[in-house]
Amino acid sequence: RVRPLVDMFVAFVIAIGGLLLVGVDRDCAAGDARELPNIVVIYGDDIGYGDFGCYGGTGVDTANIDALADGGMRFTSAYCTAATCTPSRYSLLTGQYAFRNQAAKILPGNAPLIIDTDRPNLVGFLRSAGYRTGLVGKWHLGLGHADQPLDWNGKIAPGPAEVGFDESFNMAATADRVPSVYIRDGRVVDLDPSDPIGVNYQSKIGNEPTGRSHPELLKVQADDQHSCTIVNGVSRIGYMTGGKAARFKDEDMADTYLNEAIGFVRRNKDQPFFLYYAPNENHVPRVIHPRFAGSSGLGPRGDALMVFDWCVGRFVETLRSEGLEQNTLIILSSDNGPVLFDGYWDGAINRSGDHQAAGPWRGGKYSRWEGGTRMPLITYWPGTITPGVSDALISQVDLFRSIAAMIKTPFPDDAEMDGQDVSAALLGHTDQGREFVIQEALTQLAVRQGDWKYLPPGSITERAGIDQWKSITVDEPGWLFNLADDPGEKDNVAADHPDKVAQLRRIIADVAPE
Ligand code: NG6
Ligand code: CA
Numbered sequence: 001r002v003r004p005l006v007d008m009f010v011a012f013v014i015a016i017g018g019l020l021l022v023g024v025d026r027d028c029a030a031g032d033a034r035e036l037p038n039i040v041v042i043y044g045d046d047i048g049y050g051d052f053g054c055y056g057g058t059g060v061d062t063a064n065i066d067a068l069a070d071g072g073m074r075f076t077s078a079y080c081t082a083a084t085c086t087p088s089r090y091s092l093l094t095g096q097y098a099f100r101n102q103a104a105k106i107l108p109g110n111a112p113l114i115i116d117t118d119r120p121n122l123v124g125f126l127r128s129a130g131y132r133t134g135l136v137g138k139w140h141l142g143l144g145h146a147d148q149p150l151d152w153n154g155k156i157a158p159g160p161a162e163v164g165f166d167e168s169f170n171m172a173a174t175a176d177r178v179p180s181v182y183i184r185d186g187r188v189v190d191l192d193p194s195d196p197i198g199v200n201y202q203s204k205i206g207n208e209p210t211g212r213s214h215p216e217l218l219k220v221q222a223d224d225q226h227s228c229t230i231v232n233g234v235s236r237i238g239y240m241t242g243g244k245a246a247r248f249k250d251e252d253m254a255d256t257y258l259n260e261a262i263g264f265v266r267r268n269k270d271q272p273f274f275l276y277y278a279p280n281e282n283h284v285p286r287v288i289h290p291r292f293a294g295s296s297g298l299g300p301r302g303d304a305l306m307v308f309d310w311c312v313g314r315f316v317e318t319l320r321s322e323g324l325e326q327n328t329l330i331i332l333s334s335d336n337g338p339v340l341f342d343g344y345w346d347g348a349i350n351r352s353g354d355h356q357a358a359g360p361w362r363g364g365k366y367s368r369w370e371g372g373t374r375m376p377l378i379t380y381w382p383g384t385i386t387p388g389v390s391d392a393l394i395s396q397v398d399l400f401r402s403i404a405a406m407i408k409t410p411f412p413d414d415a416e417m418d419g420q421d422v423s424a425a426l427l428g429h430t431d432q433g434r435e436f437v438i439q440e441a442l443t444q445l446a447v448r449q450g451d452w453k454y455l456p457p458g459s460i461t462e463r464a465g466i467d468q469w470k471s472i473t474v475d476e477p478g479w480l481f482n483l484a485d486d487p488g489e490k491d492n493v494a495a496d497h498p499d500k501v502a503q504l505r506r507i508i509a510d511v512a513p514e
Pocket of ligand 1: 045046086174176226237284336342
């Protein structure tokens with residue numbers, strides 16, 4: 001008669017022990033929503049490999065980011081998928097190379113959504129896995145349907161919500177493109193219905209001054225493409241009318257996004273959350289809040305980096321004060337390489353001093369050279385990630401699959417398969433990342449494998465200083481560089497290594513069949 005009671009007691013002890021184990025061991029937590037780590041992606045804009053102090057940047061004090069690198073993993077061979085914004089962001093969220101989607105090119109502010117909402121993506125995946133998902137900052141992946149005009153004065157959909165974000169506070173595209181307003185959960189913030197918004201990228205609408213007609217009204221002079229409607233003393237790409245009360249002030253944008261990011265964390269701290277925090281810095285126009293203006297000595301571009309660093313510091317401090325730091329993985333990176341002049345005469349070229357925004361690498365935004373896509377990448381998770389520096393080869397297209405592996409939730413069978421599981425490298429357990437990385441600039445591809453970098457034949461267009469572009473032709477059989485001997489990609493050694501050229505060319509042909 002005593003036996004069942006003993007059995008029950010033993011079972012009870014085992015059950016309690018099991019529960020305790022689950023409580024302390026994150027590895028046992030699969031499927032238990034309460035044990036999932038929070039995940040925050042902090043995604044800078046146009047920030048280059050060499051911009052932060054921890055990557056050798058001089059002239060800008062990035063103490064907060066340097067502290068993340070000191071306490072986490074800092075990667076030296078991490079790549080965004082493309083040298084411009086839209087394709088990189090597309091790949092990060094979908095796990096698909098952007099060149100597979102014709103629409104994944106730099107989008108105007110009134111472009112339709114380019115993410116297929118019927119396919120799995122990182123955000124929807126995390127939501128299904130039990131996460132509360134939030135977007136704060138730059139979107140630039142399109143809004144609305146392709147076959148019907150978008151009404152900016154009603155519900156703006158499909159967009160972030162249909163991609164999987166429970167909460168969103170974002171601008172439509174870039175700060176230099178209209179409409180210059182914030183959108184919260186699919187509706188323009190502070191919109192006065194009696195002053196409806198109109199947007200046009202083909203021809204002028206309304207009778208407001210433009211950069212072309214009224215350059216004397218501008219805070220910063222702009223090139224022709226950036227000389228349409230003036231909002232907040234800055235002429236933009238594209239025309240807009242109405243929405244006066246809703247228009248943003250560039251000077252306040254960083255604080256606005258930071259406060260939204262902090263608000264998201266505080267609201268959702270009692271459940272696992274995923275936050276995609278995408279500040280505007282270092283994209284143009286670089287219109288700096290007075291308390292940071294002049295803080296770097298490098299002009300507005302350096303000042304914008306100071307702003308970014310300060311925001312990162314405040315954000316991490318919030319995680320710390322909320323007691324979330326030990327249970328939050330932060331992934332900090334950028335969407336494409338640096339650019340000094342990008343439409344506005346803000347002094348970035350003249351005032352860059354010794355600061356090498358792309359670090360030791362050639363080129364920057366828009367280019368297939370290393371500077372276009374080799375990005376700063378820091379992963380930070382105190383207590384879980386042991387601090388270090390890693391040269392593991394990583395592409396941002398890997399994040400979806402790697403995050404799925406980290407939270408031990410099966411990667412959907414029907415998800416895009418361009419990404420690989422490099423979670424062990426991201427957590428600092430190994431220096432082994434992917435075998436090769438594909439780089440894209442303006443739809444043209446390149447490949448890096450080990451020390452080798454190969455650019456297939458074709459022409460390259462790149463920004464060549466103020467208001468200029470230059471075209472370079474890569475001739476047959478393409479250009480090969482040995483990055484160990486020649487990090488600046490100056491010395492084409494294709495003729496000496498025909499086998500290497502053929503092998504790398506084959507990688508591109510396999511990944512992207514003509
Ligand atoms: C380019 C703009 C540039 C910037 C870029 C998008 C011109 C000449 N250049 O077309 O200023 O807005 O698009 O940047 O208009 S990105 O980081 O969002 O890709
Ligand atoms: Ca960008």
